[in-house]
Amino acid sequence: MQGPSDFELSRRKLLLGTAASVAFGAAPGIADAQTPAGPAQAATAPAISMSKVSFNVNGRVRELALDTRTTLLDALREHLHLTGSKKGCDHGQCGACTVIVGGRRINSCLTLAVMHEGDEIRTIEGLGTPENLHPMQAAFVKHDGYQCGYCTPGQICSAVAVLDEVEAGIPSHVSADLNAPPQLTNAELRERMSGNICRCGAYSNIAEAISEVAGRPA
Amino acid sequence: MKSFTYERARSPAEAAATAARTEGARFIAGGTNLLDLMKLEIETPAHLIDVNGLSLDKIESTPEGGLRIGALVRNTDLAADPRVRRDYGVLSRALVAGASGQLRNKATTAGNLLQRTRCPYFYDTNQPCNKRRPGSGCAAVGGFSRQHAVVGASEACIATHPSDMAVAMRVLDATVETVRPDGPARTIPIADFHHLPGNTPDVETALSPGELITAVTLPKPVGGTHIYRKVRDRASYAFALVSVAAIVQRDGTGRVALGGVAHKPWRIESAETQLPRGAKAVTAQLLSGAKPTRENAFKLPLVERTLGAALAEAKG
Numbered sequence A: 001m002q003g004p005s006d007f008e009l010s011r012r013k014l015l016l017g018t019a020a021s022v023a024f025g026a027a028p029g030i031a032d033a034q035t036p037a038g039p040a041q042a043a044t045a046p047a048i049s050m051s052k053v054s055f056n057v058n059g060r061v062r063e064l065a066l067d068t069r070t071t072l073l074d075a076l077r078e079h080l081h082l083t084g085s086k087k088g089c090d091h092g093q094c095g096a097c098t099v100i101v102g103g104r105r106i107n108s109c110l111t112l113a114v115m116h117e118g119d120e121i122r123t124i125e126g127l128g129t130p131e132n133l134h135p136m137q138a139a140f141v142k143h144d145g146y147q148c149g150y151c152t153p154g155q156i157c158s159a160v161a162v163l164d165e166v167e168a169g170i171p172s173h174v175s176a177d178l179n180a181p182p183q184l185t186n187a188e189l190r191e192r193m194s195g196n197i198c199r200c201g202a203y204s205n206i207a208e209a210i211s212e213v214a215g216r217p218a
Numbered sequence B: 001m002k003s004f005t006y007e008r009a010r011s012p013a014e015a016a017a018t019a020a021r022t023e024g025a026r027f028i029a030g031g032t033n034l035l036d037l038m039k040l041e042i043e044t045p046a047h048l049i050d051v052n053g054l055s056l057d058k059i060e061s062t063p064e065g066g067l068r069i070g071a072l073v074r075n076t077d078l079a080a081d082p083r084v085r086r087d088y089g090v091l092s093r094a095l096v097a098g099a100s101g102q103l104r105n106k107a108t109t110a111g112n113l114l115q116r117t118r119c120p121y122f123y124d125t126n127q128p129c130n131k132r133r134p135g136s137g138c139a140a141v142g143g144f145s146r147q148h149a150v151v152g153a154s155e156a157c158i159a160t161h162p163s164d165m166a167v168a169m170r171v172l173d174a175t176v177e178t179v180r181p182d183g184p185a186r187t188i189p190i191a192d193f194h195h196l197p198g199n200t201p202d203v204e205t206a207l208s209p210g211e212l213i214t215a216v217t218l219p220k221p222v223g224g225t226h227i228y229r230k231v232r233d234r235a236s237y238a239f240a241l242v243s244v245a246a247i248v249q250r251d252g253t254g255r256v257a258l259g260g261v262a263h264k265p266w267r268i269e270s271a272e273t274q275l276p277r278g279a280k281a282v283t284a285q286l287l288s289g290a291k292p293t294r295e296n297a298f299k300l301p302l303v304e305r306t307l308g309a310a311l312a313e314a315k316g
Helices: A004-023 A028-034 A072-079 A135-143 A152-167 A186-192 A203-214 B012-021 B034-039 B075-080 B082-087 B089-096 B101-106 B109-113 B165-171 B269-277 B279-286 B299-315
Strands: A050-057 A060-067 A098-101 A104-107 A120-122 B005-008 B025-028 B047-050 B059-061 B067-070 B175-180 B183-189 B212-218 B225-231 B242-248 B254-259
Touching: A060 A072, A072 A098, A098 A152, A104 A152, A104 B101, A135 A152, A135 A203, A152 A186, A152 A203, A152 B101, A186 A203, B012 B025, B012 B047, B012 B175, B012 B212, B025 B034, B059 B082, B067 B082, B075 B082, B075 B089, B075 B101, B075 B109, B082 B089, B089 B165, B089 B225, B089 B242, B109 B165, B109 B212, B165 B242, B165 B254, B225 B299, B242 B299, B254 B269, B254 B279, B254 B299, B269 B279, B279 B299
Parallel strands: A050 A120, B005 B047, B025 B047
Antiparallel strands: A050 A060, A098 A104, A098 A120, B059 B067, B067 B212, B175 B183, B175 B212, B225 B242, B242 B254
């Protein structure tokens, strides 16, 4: 496996390269956002506010000192190198960044890392390993619940949490009776998964994978 | 995103005091709307006060027979509460009609009320917007206005309020409890909480600087059949073109509020006397004085038909 420092180096080189190529034609502000602050920019750039946070990721306590602006998604990907969680839209619209915090699925792009002091965070890396897949991961493989795979970690984290939500009796928009335990029908499943977009359109296979884990035919 | 300092609040009163004396301070709870807007630099707080640690996450029965919902109760928990499902079904229905499972797990009761509009011109910082930059004009007037308001709008702003939950709160006569930095706690009827745009569309609520919502209280249940019917461009995870929150009693009387048509949840109590006469009569009064654009004129018949469908559903 690639060491964290190697990863950081290669990524920084990549970002520097991108920033340099952008700087020729674009507003300076765009280059600033991707270039580490040099002496020339230090005079005008506002002070960066840092904050410490400690949380548990996949069973391991992690302590970080972060720019307060760092989202949970960026903390996971860029600081802890858990790149399974994906950045799709970065605005809570696509669900590719879905992780499970305190047992609940959330969009990790729409929450600040510093807001998660003491929280238990589970990412796709914490669900299973290539040798020992989580049942939901195995079902996605079996039913071909993806094409390009970019949305898949978010889909799987979301699906795992959906089954818990149904188990807990949380109603959905398509639940016929608010006061009866929800059933995991295909309509329920599709409604509950609507926060996870798959541009390849693997929805029917995703639905089959989740249904199998839930123990029901799709 | 602009840089900001960050602190965790220790008490509602202290949070309110800090917010009032700190330039550019904002509260953050669920953050699902605020962070979205911060990334686009539509919101640029200099200081964030994280209120998540305040113990405002309980749903308690009130002596009057109602429910007091803590400001930090998540949308998922509010929708799933057995008392809400049983006695305030319109609220559960409205909540699960909004956003996605992930967002509802984060979004709070107070934050939902404080959502900003999803007007595309408010989101596009290259466009004039009186809400985002007072005095700059409104690009939605004469622009792409299919989603916009048909009643209660002004020349300065034709944006709609995006919340489903707030429409149900309006039909339930909820009250908003707050603490203020330099005054006693107060309660604001939901009818007065959201403002119409007028000449100051940037002033969206009755809250004063530093004022923090601590709870939303529901009066005792009114019975009846509870319906929330939402019409949107796709079946899930989209904002309303039109929504109807209705509570209908056996004798045909009841209450109605609309979403997706105005700058605030839209309810005209006097129109409700027409309920036994049907959707057409109610809609005529609810939307009297409506000034739709060419692109959103479809909302007028859509309100009538959606209300008609809701009333038919109530009859069973």
